[in-house]
Amino acid sequence: MRKIDPVKHEQKRRDILEAAGRCFAKDGFRGASISSICSEAKISAGHLYHYFASKEAIIEAMAATGLEHAEQRFNHLMKSDNPIEGLIAEIEQANSQSCNMQQHQIDMRAKKQLHVDMLAEAGRNPAMAEIVNKHSAKIRGMLATLLETAQKRGQIDQALDPDLAAAILLGAMEGVGNMTMRDPELDMKKKLEMLSTLIKRFLAPGSSKEK
Amino acid sequence: MRKIDPVKHEQKRRDILEAAGRCFAKDGFRGASISSICSEAKISAGHLYHYFASKEAIIEAMAATGLEHAEQRFNHLMKSDNPIEGLIAEIEQANSQSCNMQQHQIDMRAKKQLHVDMLAEAGRNPAMAEIVNKHSAKIRGMLATLLETAQKRGQIDQALDPDLAAAILLGAMEGVGNMTMRDPELDMKKKLEMLSTLIKRFLAPGSSKEK
Amino acid sequence: MRKIDPVKHEQKRRDILEAAGRCFAKDGFRGASISSICSEAKISAGHLYHYFASKEAIIEAMAATGLEHAEQRFNHLMKSDNPIEGLIAEIEQANSQSCNMQQHQIDMRAKKQLHVDMLAEAGRNPAMAEIVNKHSAKIRGMLATLLETAQKRGQIDQALDPDLAAAILLGAMEGVGNMTMRDPELDMKKKLEMLSTLIKRFLAPGSSKEK
Amino acid sequence: MRKIDPVKHEQKRRDILEAAGRCFAKDGFRGASISSICSEAKISAGHLYHYFASKEAIIEAMAATGLEHAEQRFNHLMKSDNPIEGLIAEIEQANSQSCNMQQHQIDMRAKKQLHVDMLAEAGRNPAMAEIVNKHSAKIRGMLATLLETAQKRGQIDQALDPDLAAAILLGAMEGVGNMTMRDPELDMKKKLEMLSTLIKRFLAPGSSKEK
DNA sequence: CATGAATGAGCATTCATTCAT
DNA sequence: GATGAATGAATGCTCATTCAT
Numbered sequence: 064m065r066k067i068d069p070v071k072h073e074q075k076r077r078d079i080l081e082a083a084g085r086c087f088a089k090d091g092f093r094g095a096s097i098s099s100i101c102s103e104a105k106i107s108a109g110h111l112y113h114y115f116a117s118k119e120a121i122i123e124a125m126a127a128t129g130l131e132h133a134e135q136r137f138n139h140l141m142k143s144d145n146p147i148e149g150l151i152a153e154i155e156q157a158n159s160q161s162c163n164m165q166q167h168q169i170d171m172r173a174k175k176q177l178h179v180d181m182l183a184e185a186g187r188n189p190a191m192a193e194i195v196n197k198h199s200a201k202i203r204g205m206l207a208t209l210l211e212t213a214q215k216r217g218q219i220d221q222a223l224d225p226d227l228a229a230a231i232l233l234g235a236m237e238g239v240g241n242m243t244m245r246d247p248e249l250d251m252k253k254k255l256e257m258l259s260t261l262i263k264r265f266l267a268p269g270s271s272k273e274k
Numbered sequence: 275m276r277k278i279d280p281v282k283h284e285q286k287r288r289d290i291l292e293a294a295g296r297c298f299a300k301d302g303f304r305g306a307s308i309s310s311i312c313s314e315a316k317i318s319a320g321h322l323y324h325y326f327a328s329k330e331a332i333i334e335a336m337a338a339t340g341l342e343h344a345e346q347r348f349n350h351l352m353k354s355d356n357p358i359e360g361l362i363a364e365i366e367q368a369n370s371q372s373c374n375m376q377q378h379q380i381d382m383r384a385k386k387q388l389h390v391d392m393l394a395e396a397g398r399n400p401a402m403a404e405i406v407n408k409h410s411a412k413i414r415g416m417l418a419t420l421l422e423t424a425q426k427r428g429q430i431d432q433a434l435d436p437d438l439a440a441a442i443l444l445g446a447m448e449g450v451g452n453m454t455m456r457d458p459e460l461d462m463k464k465k466l467e468m469l470s471t472l473i474k475r476f477l478a479p480g481s482s483k484e485k
Numbered sequence: 486m487r488k489i490d491p492v493k494h495e496q497k498r499r500d501i502l503e504a505a506g507r508c509f510a511k512d513g514f515r516g517a518s519i520s521s522i523c524s525e526a527k528i529s530a531g532h533l534y535h536y537f538a539s540k541e542a543i544i545e546a547m548a549a550t551g552l553e554h555a556e557q558r559f560n561h562l563m564k565s566d567n568p569i570e571g572l573i574a575e576i577e578q579a580n581s582q583s584c585n586m587q588q589h590q591i592d593m594r595a596k597k598q599l600h601v602d603m604l605a606e607a608g609r610n611p612a613m614a615e616i617v618n619k620h621s622a623k624i625r626g627m628l629a630t631l632l633e634t635a636q637k638r639g640q641i642d643q644a645l646d647p648d649l650a651a652a653i654l655l656g657a658m659e660g661v662g663n664m665t666m667r668d669p670e671l672d673m674k675k676k677l678e679m680l681s682t683l684i685k686r687f688l689a690p691g692s693s694k695e696k
Numbered sequence: 697m698r699k700i701d702p703v704k705h706e707q708k709r710r711d712i713l714e715a716a717g718r719c720f721a722k723d724g725f726r727g728a729s730i731s732s733i734c735s736e737a738k739i740s741a742g743h744l745y746h747y748f749a750s751k752e753a754i755i756e757a758m759a760a761t762g763l764e765h766a767e768q769r770f771n772h773l774m775k776s777d778n779p780i781e782g783l784i785a786e787i788e789q790a791n792s793q794s795c796n797m798q799q800h801q802i803d804m805r806a807k808k809q810l811h812v813d814m815l816a817e818a819g820r821n822p823a824m825a826e827i828v829n830k831h832s833a834k835i836r837g838m839l840a841t842l843l844e845t846a847q848k849r850g851q852i853d854q855a856l857d858p859d860l861a862a863a864i865l866l867g868a869m870e871g872v873g874n875m876t877m878r879d880p881e882l883d884m885k886k887k888l889e890m891l892s893t894l895i896k897r898f899l900a901p902g903s904s905k906e907k
Numbered sequence: 908c909a910t911g912a913a914t915g916a917g918c919a920t921t922c923a924t925t926c927a928t
Numbered sequence: 929g930a931t932g933a934a935t936g937a938a939t940g941c942t943c944a945t946t947c948a949t
């Protein structure tokens with residue numbers, strides 16, 4: 064009575080996820096076909112459905128992986144004395160590693176591109192919309208918690224509603240990230256510094272006094 | 275014997291483009307089918323190929339004219355008395371006109387959705403990427419000029435680099451706009467106020483003193 | 486400006502319908518594939534969808550054709566002096582032509598078989614259920630009208646509710662038809678005479694007096 | 697070294713058949729998948745093939761046992777004091793128990809649906825056809841015997857051929873049963889009364905006098 | 908110019924069946 | 929005996945594109 068080996072199963076899932084990641088990065092969510100993903104993962108078309116119930120489920124799993132990473136970074140940040148500083152430092156780091164690592168930059172671009180693909184798809188595909196919304200809500204929740212903590216410590220403006228501020232901040236960060244994809248003229252490092260400035264000024268304690 | 279009439283030809287092209295615009299707005303670039311565009315334009319499926327070589331060609335032409343309109347709107351805005359306020363007002367308008375016109379809100383949503391579609395498309399389609407980038411650069415240029423003017427008048431922080439600030443501002447606004455499409459939990463009006471706060475604090479004169 | 490030729494179009498539709506009829510008769514509704522129908526009709530898979538929106542639409546069109554025939558026979562019956570007698574005569578005729586025409590018998594059998602297929606499919610497939618129900622309701626309506634007319638003329642029991650009686654009569658006739666498919670032992674002609682007896686006794690004027 | 701235990705093997709076969717029965721009732725012969733049957737039987741997909749060579753083999757075995765039950769029920773009915781009344785009562789029960797047990801009604805519907813599935817299947821599948829025909833012949837024989845007995849007692853028309861009358865009666869009852877599945881407009885109770893009327897008039901002693 | 912008939916590759920998904928373990 | 933991983937052909941359907949008329 065050989066029982067299912069969860070390790071092997073999980074490993075295969077990850078293999079498929081990686082293959083799907085490569086296909087989605089190359090052709091987008093709509094453009095990548097199940098059969099291309101299966102070719103990339105070296106499995107048959109039907110077999111993929113032992114691991115994922117649908118094409119959307121693949122993206123969902125990818126988002127879940129991303130969320131786990133985000134949660135880890137979030138937990139790490141929460142342990143530090145000044146999470147906001149840490150957040151800003153991370154943004155600058157994550158985006159400016161381009162100088163030394165070409166592969167990483169390509170990955171980042173692909174990730175961002177896929178994110179936009181998902182947004183576009185979500186507009187027409189309810190299943191995708193649900194995935195995107197849930198993901199978005201979770202990330203926003205984490206950021207709101209972080210802001211609240213910082214408010215209690217007096218590190219940021221205490222008049223801001225944490226949920227609202229998190230939503231606006233997330234939108235801004237995402238938008239700036241997308242923007243950097245399309246104007247190659249400006250220096251990336253400087254843009255990130257400017258984003259950092261934006262965030263700091265928005266959150267700065269005492270800001271609410273001057274309206 | 276009859277030669278083709280370039281004027282009529284061009285007019286028909288525009289008719290088709292308008293029809294395509296309506297279809298794209300409703301179903302997205304990939305989702306809209308040639309046959310649906312032909313129905314909308316009231317021509318036969320085959321005849322479309324007298325005017326456009328492929329679906330791709332329609333998308334490209336469409337994107338170009340679509341963005342010209344947006345550019346004009348933005349340009350008009352920039353010439354008003356208080357463009358920053360106008361900008362915020364425009365965002366608010368785009369997002370919260372639900373009270374009086376349901377149809378208009380649907381249109382706005384479709385427009386925003388199409389914008390995201392274009393961004394996604396740009397990631398795979400160089401022609402689209404060029405169009406989006408050019409447009410983006412133009413609008414950014416206009417905003418930068420405006421910021422510079424405001425700086426000279428002492429209305430906003432004089433230490434900001436106008437080009438960089440324009441890029442970040444544009445990105446943030448676009449990102450917040452997209453974000454509003456996906457979390458229906460939070461009150462739209464409050465989010466727009468928060469965005470307004472973000473912009474004001476970012477640009478406020480004297481901000482650079484406090485780090 | 487060549488306009489659509491409705492004659493050719495309709496002819497093609499009929500060709501496809503006939504091809505589909507052969508496939509359905511051979512393999513059943515579920516068993517016959519779109520591609521087999523297309524092969525039989527000598528058209529490409531995609532082209533079928535210019536003529537029929539779905540597999541169900543094909544069956545629906547076939548049912549509609551059957552309904553037209555039924556309507557013609559009904560109208561013809563209604564013109565006669567004693568429609569009930571005509572109805573019974575028709576049933577006996579339609580089913581006992583087996584002696585002289587082998588092809589006709591095979592056709593009848595295939596038709597009945599397809600009818601059962603549709604009934605079975607209707608249980609799981611809402612689209613099919615709707616087709617079957619509509620068809621059934623129309624036939625029942627015609628039969629009810631016929632019964633009502635016969636009642637007014639005093640040819641059948643006037644106490645019967647025409648709608649109910651039509652439903653029961655139709656069910657019985659259909660059931661007997663299906664039954665004949667599976668017991669080859671008994672003589673077909675005698676069975677039809679017995680069915681005729683059943684109908685006559687059920688409808689006989691004055692029946693209601695003796696309970 | 698361990699030989700297969702024929703008793704255990706047979707028990708497992710029965711378990712699987714029961715599971716298959718539930719699946720078939722829910723989704724039909726074609727609609728129920730091997731994997732759903734395996735889930736229901738709590739065995740692995742591959743293991744089923746130790747007990748049955750193919751899905752077809754399950755259907756055949758299933759149909760045989762399924763009809764045996766029905767046969768026993770009918771047989772039991774035939775031995776009661778007034779089998780004709782009992783028959784009608786059974787039909788009414790099967791169709792109108794909605795008042796007290798919702799679950800039972802669903803089960804009945806599933807059973808009737810499966811019956812239609814079997815009829816449809818029999819049209820393409822000779823093995824199924826044999827089973828259905830045999831079953832049909834047995835029940836018809838029982839009913840014929842019953843009619844004969846009733847004729848001797850003078851309870852029903854003595855001029856009817858018992859075999860033929862049994863066939864027609866069975867067909868009519870089955871057909872009316874199927875009909876009730878598809879027209880929800882008419883009141884179920886009234887339809888059953890009408891069916892009862894049909895049967896009584898058909899069999900009534902002295903009927904043969906009036907043509 | 909303009910039509911619409913026709914193509915055929917492509918899509919996501921399902922499923923009975925096989926097989927190494 | 930028993931597992932579940934793996935197959936691959938098949939399904940209904942879509943759609944950009946071509947072409948005879």
